[in-house]
Amino acid sequence: MFNLVKNRTQKMDPSSSIYCCRGMPYAAFVYGIVSIIAYSIWAFGIVKGQGPMYTTIALIYFGLSGLSLSRLVTTPGIRMKFCFFFAFAFLAYAVFWCVFWFGLRGRYEADLWGSVVGLLVMAWLFQKAFQKKGGILIAFAVLFTCYTLGYYLGEVGNTIVGGKVGKLLWGAGHGIGFGAGLGFLLHHCQTSD
DSSP states (O other): OOOOOOOTTSOOOTTOTTSHHHHHHHHHHHHHHHHHHHHHHHHTTOSOSHHHHHHHHHHHHHHHHHHHHGGGOOSTTOHHHHHHHHHHHHHHHHHHHHHHHHHTTTOTTHHHHHHHHHHHHHHHHHHHHTTOOSOHHHHHHHHHHHHHHHHHHHHHHHHHHOHHHHHHHHHHHHHHHHHHHHHHHHHHHTSOO
């Protein structure tokens, strides 16, 4: 459905931002910004009601995430295709996260279980779209670790600071961690098997 692959036998330019040492920080930075924008909906109470608020936040992620990360895709001319693919992959992640969060009513580490399943599906979708064979466990492990560190460190920031600033700190931490993991995932999926 989403073929985002390029010829992996081409030699990559060492200055390319796709290399992990540059791609992860870039993705962490831009996704941190996207996440702060998304979390501002919650922090400032812009949308009332839990369902509409989560929907609005998801729409921000759908609209800005793929665009912000598309610079890391090495295949020429597929920016919009990647944006649609990312929206699809994020939707898959979000559905699983919401199933666990709402299904377990926020208890029993619902956000953690939702993240495990949602991020595994997201990593699998990325591997399929980029036709990457093998390495799903390392891709998932790095994505999940970065995401989890960012999410829970952001939560600690929210607990310590509180209020609107604390909520924005949570968004920043979540976005930086998730972005770093996505930067690695993009690098991993576009390198030779």
